[in-house]
Amino acid sequence: MPSADHDPFEERFAGALRETGTAFATDQQELVARGETRGRRLRLRRRAAVAGGVTAVVLVGLGGALVLPGGQDGGGRHRSVADGPSGRATSAAPGTAAPGSSVSSVSGDELVRTLEKLLPKGHFSDAHGRGTDDSPFAQVVYDDGRGKAAVAVSLNRVPAGSQEAVQTTQCPDKVYIAYDSCTxxxxxxxxALMVLKGYEYPNKRSGTKLWTAELVTPTGEHVSVQEWNAAAEKDAPVTREHPPLSATQLKTLVSAPEWRAAVGAVPVDPRMTAVPSATPTHHGSVPATLARLVPRGLEIVSRSQSDDYEFGYVVVDDGRGASLVQINVQRDMRDVENQLFGAGTRTLPDGTKVVRRKQSGEKGIAGIVMWTVDTIRPDGRRVVISAFNSGAQNTPATRQAPALTMKQLETIATDPKWLKLG
Structure with a gap:
């Protein structure tokens, strides 16, 4: 679906990526394919935060979730989104003061009890929780008599008034996320409140539905509710046609005052409130720049509308079918340069490193391919562009190959216009 972008969250998330870049080994193509997009593309990033924060994450494509490396615990069992790093529920000791907070911490057990109290009458099982001292969440398997369903709540803070705060509650772009309705x-x-009726997987495979509610208060408290029509978010059989809570019930649950009180115990990250040393000067947005660089002979049939300074996309058509083209511009990625630019990298006369990759696109969608050109300038500015043989990342192929050649993608990525964006 998020939420974030370079506002302070972008800095924190980029920092987390950099810090963890040397903490685990990952396939470079996977890193590039899933690491192209940030910010509002983190629409479901809270599900990874529930699973233990951003201590070991790989970025996923636009609107997708953040996923933990591996996806299983040491015993081969698929780890629930609510499991801690060890696969066991954890909770903070009640009554202890959270650093940076004026409210005593709330334990995972207390959050679970609150969730059970706020849900309609039913049977509860497989409860997990973690307290406000460490990525707070509560999850239960809830059965109202019509089938078991996982229901989870996670709590967080976002910088008040930031782009992250705004985008967390904006409906995602259907170019990247398949959903039935969003308000x-x-x-x-x-x-601000968003209620989204979507799916666990962007291409709707498996039939697992994921309905979410996102609430952000004017002061930055963030409450997120997720519910599935299965007892677990992945690798569990569908037990009912729809998740148990209606849109109205989701709104009631996510806006309950108990959650806002609990967010008050979440430690405040000082980087969220620090005044930036300087306000970046931008000379045009990424979407507008990308649109200007599209080669002649290609009709732009749609494009991203936001004035984003890191991400943009266009859908083009050369008369043979729609083709999605997306681009990310990141200011300084020198600290992960060696991970991204290894075998197959060329160095241009100006010192820019270039690597090309051809690979499959969205998992589970037959025939879709993604062509990527990844570049990094000597100052660390990374421009990575991808094109698909479909008009969306999560729909079947509309053509045999993307509308742009690798050479055209490289020409766009290495254009000096990207150096003028600030």
Missing amino acids: SGKLSDGS
Whole structure:
């Protein structure tokens, strides 16, 4: 689906990626394919935060979730999104003061009890929770008599008034995320709320539905609710046609005052409130720049509408079918340069490193391919561009190959216009 972008969250997330870049081994193609997009492409990033924060994550494509490396615990069991790093539930000791917070910490057990209290009458099992001292969440398997369903709540803070705060509650772009309905608006207290009825997988495979509610208060408290029509978010059989809570019930649950009180115990990251040393000067947005660089003979049939300074996309058609082209611009990635630019890298006369890759696109969608050109300038500015043989990342192929050649993609990625974006 998020949420973030270079605002302070972008800095924190980029920092987490850099810090963990040397902490685990990962396939470079996977890193590039899944690491192209950040910011609002983190629409479901909270599910990884529930699974233990950003201590070991790989970025996923636009609108997708963050996933933990591996996806299983040491015993081969698929780890629930609510499991801690060891696969066991954890909780903070009640009554202890959270650093940077004026409210005593809330334990995982207390969050679980609150979730059970706020849900309609039913049977609860397989409860997990973690307290406000460490990526707080609560998850239960809930059965209202119509089938078991996982229901989870996670708590967080976002910088008030930031782009992350705004985009967390914006409906995602269907170019990247398949969903049935989405509503976004304001509550009477000024909080922003989004309710999304979507799917666990972007291409709807497996039939597992994921319905979410995202609430961000004017002061940055973030409450996220997720529910599935299965007892676990992945690798569990569908037990009912729809998740148990209606859109109205999701709204009631996510806006319950108990969650806002608990967020008050979440430690404040000082980087969220620090005044930036300088305000970046931008000379045009990524989407607008990409649109100007599209080769002649290609019709732009749609494009991203936001004035984003890191990400943009266009859907082009040369008369043979739609083709999605997306690009990311990242300011300084020298600290992970060796991970991204290894075998097959060429160095241009100006010192820019270039690597080309051809690979499959979205898992589970037959025939879709993704062609990528990844570049990094000597100052660390990374420009990575990908093209698909489909008009969306999560729909079947509309043509045999992307509309742009590798040479055309490289020409766009190495264009000096990217150096003027700030």
